Amino acid sequence: MDSVHISVGIQLQAEDPLERERSLGLLRRIVRAKRIVEAANAKEYEYMEGSIPMEWDAWIRGRRKEPPSIEELLKNESSREQIKTKAKEVEEKDLALLAKEYKEGLVATPARTVAKGHAAATSFGKQEFNEEPTSTANTFQPGSWMPTSKKD
Template sequence: MSRVARLLRRTFGIVREHVGTDNLGNKYYSVPEQKTWTGRHVRAKRMVEAANPNEHEYMEGSIPMEWDAWIRSRRKEPPSIEELLKNESYREQIKLKAIEVEETDLALQAKEYEDGLVATPARTVAKGHAASTTFGKQEISEDPTSTANTFQPGSWMPTPKK
């Protein structure tokens, strides 16, 4: 925000209170309900000043979900640093547990295949559906094949559309 805009804001009474900053550098502000010097009523707002103000560079996850909940008024108090750190460590633990469960599942599945408890998935070679008349047959290409040096103009005719 420019210096002139900040000076005008301070001079004419629309005051915003810095509430906090997240680990990505975004700054969060609260504008309390107030009246301006002209008598105009300004309702309470919550806003974020992005660390990266270019709109085209915004990505989902640029605002932590705790701060997003505060901005959207789903929570009354802004998140504390302790809460943010606790939630981040919890998310990391969940990711590690998910990787561990996936590895265990793959090992169990491999053991079941090895023991013969579960049939290995069959790999289908034929394209199409078994009820189709062309099932299992080689598809005929409508593209001309290269005849290299023996090509005669007008010798290839495209197949009629069905």
């Protein structure tokens, strides 16, 4: 590969030799090889991230020198499938163990919380007052209060 020299101008009063060489256009620029992928779907808007295998992506971006072989691609794909299978098995095992612990009473079941006054909920009927104050979005509902009887 021939080196390419580009002269962009001369700086007569360069202070260090490197700067002088740079101003004279004597430094070489390293030009990377252009790597292009011809996608199966030719329309750019149909591209989805992750549709190119990471081995090819690494080669395109210059993080690896040699393009991936078919054997490497197949090996890595089977490895990823094994990992997915093992992860699914571990998750099922964990859920079964958790269900067993709930059944035996070793672990308390999580309490279900109800979102009262949710923004998506429509309110029908009479508004109920509660002793506890509530706050949703921009509204504040103070708790109900009854005055105490007068003591004589």
